[in-house]
Amino acid sequence: MKNLSGNSIKECVQNLFFKPRVLVVDDEIRIQEACKRLLTEEGCDVEIAENGIKGLKMLEEKHFDILLLDLMMPGMSGFDVLTDVKAHHPDTVVIVITGYATLEHSVETMKKGAFDFLPKPFSPQELRVIICKAIEFIRTLQDIATEKSRMRVMINTLTEGVLTTDNQKRIALANPAFLKMIGCRKTAIIGHNITEFITDPKLLEVIDRAVHQPENTFSEITEEIIIPKGKDEIIIGIRCIPFQDRLNRNLGSITVFHDITDLKKINQMKSDFVSMVAHEIKSPLNSVLMQLNVILDGLAGALTEKQKEILKRVSDRINSVTQLSSELLDLSKIESGLINQDREELNLIELIKGQVEGYREKAEAESIHLSIKDSAKEVYMMGNRMNIEEVVSNLISNAIRYSPNGGEILVWTDEKSDCLAIKVSDTGLGIPAKDLDHIFDRFYRVKNEKTRYINGTGLGLAIVKNIVEAHHGTIQVDSTEGKGACFSVIFPKSEYKLCS
């Protein structure tokens, strides 16, 4: 904006990628020459017409960015020229020059679409200022046009569907990918209400929720919808977000559609495969374990103490292989990004209570005091129930295994404005500093004389970390060797207040 008050058009023109073309239509030779000299010096292409008819003819022949137009001319009047220019050359910016700088005149010319108004006589400086202003205006228009065209090409080439609505749920933009997904062949849908083209109740509800989101909040709504397509159906992941003006009022919604049919199919195949493998490996192992149990019970004849001891060790080893096979399968599922995507609102306090109850017996057997630190209010998060349960379960089970008898384990939640945390602390063996960086690595186990008799696969924390990261969270650990450890799992809140 500094250019408006500056005195050089050159400065203005510098950032322009074209040389502004100016047409001066005036019957006064003095004005023609003055304008031509000054504007040429400033870097414009200037041409002259001494009357309206000629001016219009020149405009027909080529485009002029700026027209300096005298109102009072013999023959065709400036008003008529202005009307014609606005009708046929809307992109030309018209500046009216007049010796009769009355209010009525200015109002009338502005009404007819003049950009501005230059009273005679004018100083070179006045001319410069007004031309600078016009060039700025042209540039802004051009920027908008460039931006629009860039956006249009971008959105139309996306393979994801994009649907934009205003806050009355009228369609403002719908790209070809979206129309293809919903199987809409009509093209003139802009401005129509979404209910005229969209029947899926889930999608309608999501858009409705987005445009009615309270001021100052900004959250992405995600959902999966199923659209029938011939004999088959396609599954589409949708993400809907409201967009707001500078005062955080909702202007409308933007919905992005991603076809996840193939992903879902692969997911199902993988899941089926995993369950098949799990069944094939674990069933026989389990069968072996049960037969060992029968022998250990003496049902197949009396055993010596030595035989019992050996069979007990065999059982333990088979148990850990079974455990390893389940964890490996879990990990492979998670690492290939195929963990269960079904997310729901989870009451974390309830979830933690459930897990703590599940481990109570085990903790008590080792005289470990396992408890929940009360939190002031309820804490909710969007997540996959099974995954988050697994995180909590893993952390508690670790805490128990690495705590000597009589230890204390605390589980609690913590909430901040933009994130929430699940914490599990224990008074157990702690983690040596040199191991801290590696405990989340696959198959890494802290090995020393104290941990030698603790069973584990070295996969638990790797699984936890993967799940946490799939939920956009992080995991941290604070520990001093010999003084216990505290694990913190931190998740961003799905809905947060925008800072104003």
Added chain:
Amino acid sequence: MSNKQLILVVDDDPDLVEAVSMKLEALEYRVSRAYDGEEAMEKIKEEKPFLVILDVMMPRKNGWEVCDEIKKADHLKDIIVVLLTAVADSVRTTSYTHHDGKTTLADDYVPKPIDLDKLMEIIDSYCN
């Protein structure tokens, strides 16, 4: 032979059937064995066991179907059914495990891998 109740053990894994049966016999139950759903149905009708230990994933006729048939027949519905479900660990995400024993007509369920001692406790609680 003891005179305690008759229990039918059904699983397509004969080793598992044998291990469970031996435990039951050691507790002095009378035991009958079947290795798929069809065979189980035949034995149930013929022998009228007091309790059936029933695997879910089996060839020919699965455990859900056998359970439904028992519970929907007037003369069989008093037979106690304990399902063996593979809810555990990685198998738990597959579709069939969404019914856990509690949502079926079965009286009880024990997750696989089976804890034999726990299974015996449950059986005892129904038979005593």
